[in-house]
Amino acid sequence: MYNHSRGVQEQQADELMSKYIKHYEAKTGRSRQLFMHASSLLPSGTSHNIRYFEPYPFFARMASGKYIYDVDGNAYTDYWMGHWSLILGHAPKVVVDVLRERVVEGTIFGTVNEHALRLAEIINRLMPRAEMLRFVSTGSEATMYAVRLARAYTGKRIVAKIEGGWHGFNTDLMHSVNYPFDEPEGKGMLEEEMRYLVALPFNDVESSISILNKVKDDLACIIVEPLLGGAGCIPADKEYLHVLQEYARKSSALFILDEIVTGFRLSLHGAQQIYSLEPDLFTLGKIAGGGLPIGVVCGLKEVMNLADVRGKGKWDRVSIGGGTYSENPLSMSAGAAVLEYLASNRDIYERLEMLGDEVRRGIDRVMVDHGIRVKSTGMGSLFLTHFLKDGVEDVRSARDAVQCDLRMQRLYHFALLSMYDIFFLPNKLGAISIEHDSIDIRRLVDASERIASDMASM
Numbered sequence: 134m135y136n137h138s139r140g141v142q143e144q145q146a147d148e149l150m151s152k153y154i155k156h157y158e159a160k161t162g163r164s165r166q167l168f169m170h171a172s173s174l175l176p177s178g179t180s181h182n183i184r185y186f187e188p189y190p191f192f193a194r195m196a197s198g199k200y201i202y203d204v205d206g207n208a209y210t211d212y213w214m215g216h217w218s219l220i221l222g223h224a225p226k227v228v229v230d231v232l233r234e235r236v237v238e239g240t241i242f243g244t245v246n247e248h249a250l251r252l253a254e255i256i257n258r259l260m261p262r263a264e265m266l267r268f269v270s271t272g273s274e275a276t277m278y279a280v281r282l283a284r285a286y287t288g289k290r291i292v293a294k295i296e297g298g299w300h301g302f303n304t305d306l307m308h309s310v311n312y313p314f315d316e317p318e319g320k321g322m323l324e325e326e327m328r329y330l331v332a333l334p335f336n337d338v339e340s341s342i343s344i345l346n347k348v349k350d351d352l353a354c355i356i357v358e359p360l361l362g363g364a365g366c367i368p369a370d371k372e373y374l375h376v377l378q379e380y381a382r383k384s385s386a387l388f389i390l391d392e393i394v395t396g397f398r399l400s401l402h403g404a405q406q407i408y409s410l411e412p413d414l415f416t417l418g419k420i421a422g423g424g425l426p427i428g429v430v431c432g433l434k435e436v437m438n439l440a441d442v443r444g445k446g447k448w449d450r451v452s453i454g455g456g457t458y459s460e461n462p463l464s465m466s467a468g469a470a471v472l473e474y475l476a477s478n479r480d481i482y483e484r485l486e487m488l489g490d491e492v493r494r495g496i497d498r499v500m501v502d503h504g505i506r507v508k509s510t511g512m513g514s515l516f517l518t519h520f521l522k523d524g525v526e527d528v529r530s531a532r533d534a535v536q537c538d539l540r541m542q543r544l545y546h547f548a549l550l551s552m553y554d555i556f557f558l559p560n561k562l563g564a565i566s567i568e569h570d571s572i573d574i575r576r577l578v579d580a581s582e583r584i585a586s587d588m589a590s591m
């Protein structure tokens with residue numbers, strides 16, 4: 134029986150993993166071949182580190198609704214959902230229809246267009262703090278520009294981010310992401326760059342304030358995800374976010390909310406509505422692009438106007454934006470189609486939340502029934518099951534998340550993929566789309582039950 138107090142029986146866990154890998158390899162032969170070839174052309178066979186997992190990721194052929202199909206003919210129920218960007222599922226009709234029409238009209242104009250204006254209007258209507266905005270092609274650019282705007286507006290340098298917080302691969306914010314949080318994030322990253330950054334422990338008001346107090350005179354901004362995504366699908370306490378917002382106000386710094394995951398996911402008006410926040414700047418991505426590349430920097434006119442080039446020399450303006458493919462008509466139209474769909478079907482959030490509660494409760498119940506201590510965290514349609522170890526009672530920060538049994542979590546996710554055709558990117562949160570229903574949730578809970586039974590007999 135799996136006994137957390139004795140720790141995972143490593144050898145038995147390895148044996149279980151070998152069984153799952155064997156099963157996976159038997160059904161993904163073509164993917165394996167392609168991956169070997171890909172590895173000679175692309176480092177780790179991919180262009181995004183987290184897409185690699187052992188023994189090799191399956192190669193996707195197509196995706197539709199809640200399913201993703203691989204080159205070997207397997208159909209997986211997808212909870213990775215394009216990095217959680219597909220709230221309407223894969224290839225929803227509203228997006229396919231608009232893209233069919235648009236693509237023949239040209240894929241990039243490289244100049245201003247009404248499709249971008251329309252998406253800007255919709256975002257402005259749904260999220261009133263987006264008094265002005267700028268479109269870019271990725272979330273990483275959006276957060277980089279938000280920080281640049283904050284430094285320019287305040288004339289200060291230090292950025293406070295959250296320990297474990299993920300804002301993309303830009304150099305300004307690519308610090309204190311992975312454990313150990315105070316070590317550089319890898320080669321090519323300069324320690325000196327961390328000089329202008331402090332990391333705050335999530336949901337810990339006292340320690341965060343004490344760190345902020347040391348830098349407040351040079352504090353340009355506090356940037357935070359309302360739900361810590363990549364670091365463990367952990368919702369912020371309302372009080373914590375309000376304390377940070379208030380602290381930024383009092384120290385003439387900007388409060389930046391990174392809503393790249395949560396925007397249009399937790400509610401039509403983002404986490405900022407749920408938490409009653411008033412960020413000076415915020416960032417969007419993922420859902421806002423309707424399944425096509427996008428990032429958006431949004432915020433108050435007074436700050437965003439610094440980017441207006443008219444009548445200014447380079448010393449008087451902030452250079453944000455740029456990007457050959459920014460405001461391309463395809464991303465703009467797909468994003469608008471999805472947001473309009475969401476705005477006219479507001480009841481979907483209630484349903485997604487219900488399914489989210491069902492899945493969190495269901496997985497925890499079957500695991501605990503088998504003597505496995507877990508905690509499924511999340512909010513609305515986002516969720517992740519953590520395998521608790523001795524001394525960890527709850528998961529409220531990135532530190533708590535890394536103290537959980539990540540190996541068991543990987544085993545669990547890989548078992549779902551290999552044995553039950555249910556796809557989570559190992560160790561990453563899952564997202565429910567409107568294509569998923571109660572039957573899918575029941576299937577996921579039943580599969581978790583069977584995996585729990587395997588684990589319990591280790």
Ligand SMILES: Cc1ncc(COP(=O)(O)O)c(C=O)c1O
Binds near residue numbers: 299300301427
């Ligand atoms: C909260 C958050 N911010 C920023 C990013 C970066 O977005 P992109 O991958 O589009 O660069 C991500 C990506 O997952 C994210 O989760």
